[in-house]
Amino acid sequence: MSHTQGMLSPESLKGKTIIVTGGGTGLGKSMGSYFSELGANLVITSRKMEVLEETAKEITAKSGYPVHCVACDVREYEQVERVISEAKEKFGSVDVLLNNAAGNFISPTERLSHRAFDTVVDIVLRGSYNFTLAMGKDWIENKQKGNILNIVTTYAWTGSGYVVPSACAKSGVLAMTRSLAVEWAKYGIRSNAIAPGPFPTEGAWDRLLPGNLKKKYDPATKVPLKRVGDHQELANLAAYLVSDYSAYINGEVITIDGGEWLMGAGEFNGLEAIPEELWDAMEMGRKKGGSKLKMMWLYFKGMRKLKI
Ligand code: HXC
Ligand code: NAP
Helix, strand or coil, X not given: XXXXXXXXXXXXXXXXXXXXXXXCCHHHHHHHHHHHHCCCEEEEEECCHHHHHHHHHHHHHHHCCCEEEEECCCCCHHHHHHHHHHHHHHHCCCCEEEECCCCCCCCCHHHCCHHHHHHHHHHHHHHHHHHHHHHHHHHHHCCCCEEEXXXXXXXXXXXXXXXXXXXXXXXXXXXXXXXXHHHCHHHXXXXXXXXXXXXXXHHHHHHHCCCCHHHHCCHHHHCCCCCCCCHHHHHHHHHHHHCHHHCCCXXXXXXXXXXXXXXXXXXXXXXXXXXXXXXHHHHHHHCCCCCHHHHHHHHHHHHHHCCC
């Protein structure tokens, strides 16, 4: 058994219709693919129809379940409504909305034009509330239960320099998750979020770590578990949250980052850089009767290895 294997029993999502925004690439594709393997009717949407169609073909060939594609810019409410009505036409009703589409790039904030700022906030925050509002209205009007899962990031609550529009937008999505978890619970609509740490994808990593930056700035080194995420372990968590197994989880944000954000937050976590010899020297200094010479030797050896 390993984190790279599917976790839920076969057909756990059979009969459920799930809309995945940004479902043609990266993490959206991996999550959607696993939902389909578990029997879901999948609707994937993003701006590029060719990409969606290629992904749909790939997924259906593997799972045998239908995948419907609708091109849509999540910033446009009418286009969002069209995705929902097409999904209903095709599969009868929608059970789950996964807000995964995003736009992002790195830049010192003062270098951004106001249009650049708008672009990221509009894709991430407006796109998520467009879909949530349109879907929520439909569920409430038809007295149907629903389940919303939003993909945020850990900097939704810590903030982060150099991706400020994304941080603002993701924190808005998190606020929406928690707010609607309470307000719409009376309609049987749950609302949760996942905050992934670093998971390699072409879309995110080429934009956030362009060119040589990828070599110089290895995300795995910032993770206490010393590795990046595997798509299947994220898909496992997402499948659980969109399934009925998680029926009592509402308003939660689940972090899946190998401990990355806490590593940056804990006051003394940087002491991981201290080599064993230095800890030994400090311990000898604390205890009575140790050899001063050995302590000094350990101290200098440790200091030579120290990377901070
Ligand atoms: C500064 C930029 C820019 C950049 C575009 N702009 N790229 N500014 N740095 N790298 C500016 C443009 O100059 C323009 O402003 C405005 O933004 C709109 O640009 P367009 O190219 O017209 O936008 P659009 O075609 O809508 O494309 C959106 C996009 C693009 C966000 C710019 O990158 C995209 O389509 N991304 C989708 C996929 C994506 O980003 N995936 C990553 C998600 S990863 P002006 O003033 O010139 O008109 C993620 C990870 C989080 O969120 C956490 C990781 C740990
Ligand atoms: P990705 O492959 O670039 O995914 C982004 C998707 O959003 C693309 O399929 C893109 O498709 C779609 N999209 C962008 N703008 C859109 C718009 N205006 N309308 C409709 N769809 C749009 O990147 P990813 O890494 O898989 O990211 C997926 C999610 O995970 C995002 O929410 C991201 O913030 C989050 N995340 C990723 C990481 C990571 O390490 N990868 C970490 C934390 C959080 P089109 O271009 O065809 O529109």
